[in-house]
Every structure is written in structure tokens, then in C-alpha cells.
Amino acid sequence: MSIDKKTLGSIAKFLAVFAVGLLLGTSLGYFLWHSASTTQTVSYVDKIKARGKLIVGTSADWPPFEYVDKNGNYAGIDIEIAKRIAQELGVQLEIKDMKFAALIEALKNGDVDIVIADMTPTAEREKVVDFSIPYYTSKGYAVITTAKSDIKSEQDLYGKKIGVQLGTIQEDWANNNLKGKAEIKSYDRVYPEMVWALQRGDIDAMIVGDKIAEALITKEPSLKIATYVSIPTIGGAVAVPQGAEDLKYVVNSVIEKLLESGEMNKIFQQEILKWLSSS
Template sequence: MFNKTKAIVFASLASMTFLLAACGAGEPDEGSASADETKVLKMGTSADFPPFESRNAEGKEVGFDIDLANHIADELGYTLEINDMKFDGLIGALQTGRVDMVLSGMSATDERKQNVDFSTEYNRSGEFFVTEKDSDLKSIEDLEGKTVGVQLGTIQEDGAKRLKETEGIDFEIKSLDNSILLIQELKTGRIDTAYMDKSVADGHVKEQGLGGFDDPTTSSPGMAVAFPKDSDLVDDVNKVLAEMEKDGTLQKLKDKWLSDQE
């Protein structure tokens, strides 16, 4: 009787030990990160800026910046994670560490350089005033008394304010969240013209039969990848961009996404 009882106790202990070991095997070791976690590159963008970034019919982010970001991630050995947010929140996302870099048609202005670091420029477009096809707006002088729509947080918003001051033209500025809303406001007559990046503007003009004219006063900086201050990624990304320029990969992306706008 004693031996039988002892055997049952030993068997129970052995069973409990096995179960504890099995449970422990499936739990991660605290303090150690997986290889996948350390190789994710978090990118911020505002997917409402075609042809640089937008969403296709399936809801997937596509565009020049998306292809560029994927190429950079592949070259550096990362898995790209895309975080879509409003354009005017992108700098803050970098500063708070929510994203590692931003590709969103962002111009490397002196003001932004006070808060983030930039890569070398990868594209330069200029600015354009989009109008209805039959609009009487043909030059910046015609903006007197009109309403000019701009995207919130962009260099075009700052440029419109500067244009009023330097050229002495009195017009109202209406800031909206994205370029798609700007075109909607234009077509419904709530604004007289939409002031935006030329590459983006040209796409809307051709797709929707609109008109417009170039801004002859602009001297805006080119687009670049943005990073948190003192990010180790800046030099690595600059090397990738330099290689893309050298081997023609960057031009291929421009031919794919921007050729119709040039």
C-alpha cells in the first residue's frame, strides 16, 4: 500500500513538472528582443498626396515615396512598417519616437530642420495654382480678392502667406487636411484655386480636366527623408540614395511615378 501511494505521488509531481516546463517554453525571455522586432523600420506618411503616396482600390499604400521607402528598407535589411497619419502630425511623430523616418513629399525647409534632420534631396517639383479649366485666374496678380486653398502644414501654406506679404496681393487663405479635399473644394466653388506641389497638381489637372499656372516666385527646397534629430539612419539612407542616383534606380522610380507630371 505504501509503495503504491509513493508511486502515485511521484507520478503527480512528474506530471506537474512537465506541465510547468511546457508552459514556460512558450513564454518569451524578458529582456531579449526577437530579430524581427529589432529589424522593423517605422515610416510615417500621409497617404493623400498622389503620385507620392496614396491608397489604391484595395486600400494599400502606393506611390513614389512608398517604393522609395521599400527600397531603402530592403537595402538596409529592415522590414518596412507604414504608419498613415495627417501630414501636420508627421514632425511630431518623429519627435516622440512613434516613427523612425518620414517619406511624405516633405520639403527640407530651414524651419523644419530646426526640429528634425533630413537626408539629401530626392526630388524637386515647384509649386502650381490649380484652377477650373475656364477660370479667369491666369497669374498671381489675378489672386486679388480670391480664396486660395492650401494643405495644412505644407510649404505651400507658408508660401501663400509669404506671397501675400512680398507681392502685396490680398487674398484669403483656406487650409485643409489634404490635396484631395482641396480639389473637392475647388470643384464645388468654395475656393478659387488650390496651391500645391506641381507634381501632385499635374496629376489632378490631367485626371479631372482642370487648369492652372505655375508660381513664378517659388524657390522651395526639394523633398527629402525626415528623421528625428541625431538619428543614426541619416548617413545610411544617404548612402542608399547616392547609390540609387548612381545606378539609375532613382530615375526609374521617377519614370514610373512622375514622368506624366514632368
């Protein structure tokens, strides 16, 4: 697929803004999370090394973070981060794809070692799993089709049909802020399921993070950003089992190195461009 000059300009603008969020993630992560507890009794790292592979849970419906490319391979920002963690551990990488809402349970049950799926640490999730430092920060947007012009503010969502992904911070926000004011529809997958629903007119708008919103409107000319929504600034982090302090330390170390070296920004740029350029 060729990209015209207008689209390239949009991509360049998006990537320039993107670097700011990554820099914020660096300082926040370094000062708040750089520690490993000495109370752990089971070595998760030793178990992974003995097995010879790191099993990562994800939901490959969230490009450019994780998706299946045209060759049937898992690709995206989170997949690249998973590769770096596996390399640090000296093991192979195995990806387990599932619905987003099933990821926490899979981690709790030991079906996966870690979860990388652009997941936001929340108080509810932190009751059952631990999280790494954030590797980027984000905020929320309402996305609509270019044919619509009646949604220009958060209040304009009232009385509308709003799409969100099941199990996400965006779904929590919609249920807390729009319930009784709008019809909320939850979808297992954002792309293509929820995007197609929006394009068909099954929903009037969908709520996603700004990184996803910017990538989607560049890839899908029929979509546009309608308005910012008042979801608190959030960030993606890697989920690890509770008590897996040695594993969390390794994950944090990898993220810190990627952020401080500028490699994380390169991963974001390369993977966003790769997805936008794919057919």
C-alpha cells in the same frame, strides 16, 4: 481606365521634364550631404534592426507620392523609396498614415523612425529634425478649374479664395505672400478633399508643387495650371530624428544609389503612370 493618345502625350511630356529635376537632385545631394557624424551615442540603425521593422510616417493623400490604391494598399513614389530603405536595413516595412501636420511631432516623439511624405526641408523644421539629401526638386503652381479664366498670374490670386495643404511649404508661402490679399483656406488632404473643394467652387485656386499639379491635371480633366507662383525651388527629402547620423547615412546612401543608377527616375515614371492609369 483607358488613356487616349492626347493624355499619353501629356504624360510623356511630363515625364521628360521630370527627369531634369531628378538629375539636379543627384549632384546637390552628393556634394552637400554625403557624411556621417561620429558624435552619435545611440545607434538608431541597431534599434530598428533589433525590432525587425522600419516604421515610416507618411500622409497618404498626396498622389503620386503617397496614397491608398484601390486595393487598400499604400502606394506611390515615397512608398517605393521607403521599401528600398527597409530592404537596405534588412527589415520589414510598416507604414503609419497620419495628417501631414502631425508628422514632425510623431518623429520627434519616436512614434516613427523616419518620415517620407514629399517633405521640404525648411529652417523651421530643421530646428527639430534632420533631413536626408533631396531626392528631387520642384517649384510651385496655382491650379484652377478649366471653367475659370481670370487667374493668369500670381497677382490675379489677390482677392481670391486660395487652398493649400496644412503644414506645407505652400501654406507657409501663402501666409507670407497672400495674407491680407487673398483668403487662405488650409486643408488636411489635397486629394480628394482640396480637389473637390476646387471643383465645387469653394476655393478659386489651389497652390501645389509642380509634380503634383502636372499629375492632377492629367488625371482630372476639369483642372488646369493657371500660373507659376514664386515659391523658391524646393525638393522632397526624408526626415530623420536629430542626431540619428547612422540612420541618415543609410537613407542618404539609398537615395544616392537610386539617383546615380537612374532607378529613381524609373520609380517616378512607373508610379506616376500607375496612379494616372488607376480608376
